[in-house]
Amino acid sequence: YAQPAKLELSAYAGQTPVEVFSKNKFPDIEQEQSYFLSLSAYDCQWFLLEKKSEHLEANQGLRRIRVDDWDNLWRKSSIEILENSILPSYLAGMRWFGGKGRLMENIKIVNYCTVPLKPYPVSILLLEITYHEGLPELYQLPIAFSPDASIASIKEKYPNAIIAKMEIQDVSGFLHDAIYGSEFQLSILQYMTQNRSVSQSNREAIQFSGKKPLSEYVDKNEKITSRILSTEQSNTSIIYGNSFFFKLFRKLDYAINSDVEISRFLTEESRFDHIPKFMGDVEWKTESHTLVLGMMQEMIENSTDGWTYILDKLDELNEKILASPETINLAQQAYAGDTNHKPGDLNELLKEHFEGSVTEQIRLLGIRTAEMHKALAARIDIQAFSPEKYSLHYQRSLYSGLKTLVRNTFQNQSENLKKLSPEAKKEAEYVLGIREEILTTLKNIYINKIDVVKIRIHGDYHLGQVLFTGKDFVITDFEGEPARSYTERRLKRSPLRDVAGMIRSFHYAAYASLFLDNNIRKEDYKKLIPVIEQWYQHMKDIFLTAYLGAVQDTPFIPKSKQDLDILLRTFLLEKAIYELNYELNNRPDWAVIPLRGISSLIESTRKSAVTENINVLKNQVTRSDLPVV
Numbered sequence: 001y002a003q004p005a006k007l008e009l010s011a012y013a014g015q016t017p018v019e020v021f022s023k024n025k026f027p028d029i030e031q032e033q034s035y036f037l038s039l040s041a042y043d044c045q046w047f048l049l050e051k052k053s054e055h056l057e058a059n060q061g062l063r064r065i066r067v068d069d070w071d072n073l074w075r076k077s078s079i080e081i082l083e084n085s086i087l088p089s090y091l092a093g094m095r096w097f098g099g100k101g102r103l104m105e106n107i108k109i110v111n112y113c114t115v116p117l118k119p120y121p122v123s124i125l126l127l128e129i130t131y132h133e134g135l136p137e138l139y140q141l142p143i144a145f146s147p148d149a150s151i152a153s154i155k156e157k158y159p160n161a162i163i164a165k166m167e168i169q170d171v172s173g174f175l176h177d178a179i180y181g182s183e184f185q186l187s188i189l190q191y192m193t194q195n196r197s198v199s200q201s202n203r204e205a206i207q208f209s210g211k212k213p214l215s216e217y218v219d220k221n222e223k224i225t226s227r228i229l230s231t232e233q234s235n236t237s238i239i240y241g242n243s244f245f246f247k248l249f250r251k252l253d254y255a256i257n258s259d260v261e262i263s264r265f266l267t268e269e270s271r272f273d274h275i276p277k278f279m280g281d282v283e284w285k286t287e288s289h290t291l292v293l294g295m296m297q298e299m300i301e302n303s304t305d306g307w308t309y310i311l312d313k314l315d316e317l318n319e320k321i322l323a324s325p326e327t328i329n330l331a332q333q334a335y336a337g338d339t340n341h342k343p344g345d346l347n348e349l350l351k352e353h354f355e356g357s358v359t360e361q362i363r364l365l366g367i368r369t370a371e372m373h374k375a376l377a378a379r380i381d382i383q384a385f386s387p388e389k390y391s392l393h394y395q396r397s398l399y400s401g402l403k404t405l406v407r408n409t410f411q412n413q414s415e416n417l418k419k420l421s422p423e424a425k426k427e428a429e430y431v432l433g434i435r436e437e438i439l440t441t442l443k444n445i446y447i448n449k450i451d452v453v454k455i456r457i458h459g460d461y462h463l464g465q466v467l468f469t470g471k472d473f474v475i476t477d478f479e480g481e482p483a484r485s486y487t488e489r490r491l492k493r494s495p496l497r498d499v500a501g502m503i504r505s506f507h508y509a510a511y512a513s514l515f516l517d518n519n520i521r522k523e524d525y526k527k528l529i530p531v532i533e534q535w536y537q538h539m540k541d542i543f544l545t546a547y548l549g550a551v552q553d554t555p556f557i558p559k560s561k562q563d564l565d566i567l568l569r570t571f572l573l574e575k576a577i578y579e580l581n582y583e584l585n586n587r588p589d590w591a592v593i594p595l596r597g598i599s600s601l602i603e604s605t606r607k608s609a610v611t612e613n614i615n616v617l618k619n620q621v622t623r624s625d626l627p628v629v
Helices: 052-060 070-074 076-092 152-157 182-193 212-220 258-268 306-322 325-337 348-354 357-376 392-415 422-433 435-446 496-515 522-550 561-586 592-618
Strands: 003-007 016-019 035-039 047-050 064-067 104-115 122-131 137-147 162-168 171-177 197-199 205-210 226-228 235-240 244-249 278-285 290-298 466-468 473-475
Touching: 064 070, 064 076, 070 076, 076 104, 076 122, 076 162, 104 182, 104 197, 137 162, 137 182, 137 244, 137 290, 152 171, 182 205, 182 212, 182 226, 182 235, 182 244, 182 278, 182 290, 212 278, 258 278, 258 290, 258 357, 306 325, 306 348, 306 357, 306 466, 306 496, 306 522, 325 522, 348 522, 357 466, 357 473, 357 496, 357 522, 392 422, 392 435, 392 561, 422 435, 422 592, 435 561, 435 592, 496 522, 496 561, 496 592, 561 592
Parallel strands: 064 162
Antiparallel strands: 003 035, 016 047, 104 122, 122 137, 137 171, 162 171, 197 205, 205 278, 226 235, 235 244, 244 290, 278 290, 466 473
């Protein structure tokens, strides 16, 4: 069994233990305290002790690699330098690398391919990252060499692209991420217009495939500019002029890429106009499998993401509210006494502040979301997109997964209560106390068979995944939830999961308008929270009304209002619990958002149960256009 130990290491005070294989740094050794460590039975840890000065030098300096020519980079000695000395620290500093929070055991270059460019080629590394726990992951890293004389622009604009110092024969320069070099950026576009296949010595090939608009664009433009989209996190995107963008997928999988599959389907098979149109892809083809390296899509000009747009509107609303004491008092009274909120209920003064262009745009977003789901369900003749019926077995499996999520999240919550503010801690303790009530609510998912079908969905739907052009919305990024495997992302699910994701995004935007605005004082939070909570409820009602109105009589929405209530409440609770787990680990100050979401959902469940009991006693059936969530 695991045992704790306190080690007397004061002789090494000020030094940092660094785990040999993962290069992960442990807490510094302190002069006055014993060093706490925990090991499992028959386990061991191997550390190097790094002095502070050495630690600073390592961060400020770069490793060096020398080869006679580019092909010598694939010799065993050079690969070992890359795998053990260079790549671990480089990957740890990259935003797109998703394994930073895990204990790395090993980095292995399992394959590579080369794109012949002059004067130096580009090689794409396929990296397998293994961890102390969990499954390994695949990443791609395109690398190139640039001499000192030509690296200045990359070093200045993209310092994180520099991997190591490098010498090829007598030429000194740098090894860097090739995607940041204009030569590789423009060659991707050129090769895609030519539908070129770049053969490798091992019978493998890199296949560049592009549609006609790409070649027409290249023919019409003598000089094409390219630049890196700076806001990207999990992938890296190149913009060509203002016409196309190429997304380089950093994390890879041998399974089918959902983003490419759905984008191609909605462009070519189901003809949904409100996405960036699919224009081609780049694939690494081997004898046994195909890896999708990247995808080209049309560029949506003059657009901003929905998250930024809604935050701007909320900032304007908060300014108006703070200048109107009457509205604040009204909102506080309504918020405190709102025990029977029904869709459409809103004080006229508050409605005056909330209504306007934003309301119409949220309504339009609900319609576009419905149209996306109808397009994804339209081709029953294509197996990958053909709807599938719910079954009691499937519904039980949903509950099993939800139960695991609740158990893990509540354990995490109990362990992290001390991280929370006094107010958030009080709310967390309340949520911990209603655990059984939450499980009972979730158990409704398999009380009876729900007559509905599953379809392919977006999978990671929120305000940040839609672009607002000023007149309409364009839906982007069909990769699915980053934490899931490629295979899981392709599973068919209820589209109400997407609906729940967007609704929760409204809740987050409401609170983010306070937390991210330096002009709002913390003492004003209490004044504004009743307003933004009611803004959230109002926008949720607008979105849901528009969505449900546009999907009437579709097989993926239950005809029974009770079943609709159950599904929507289940997925909203699931999303809020998932958010709580994330916030406890990453942003404890934001945990109050999902905590209030969970409390509100359970409260609405109680009210719904009371209403049903009253109606049974009166032998009446009440109706509402919207679920009570």
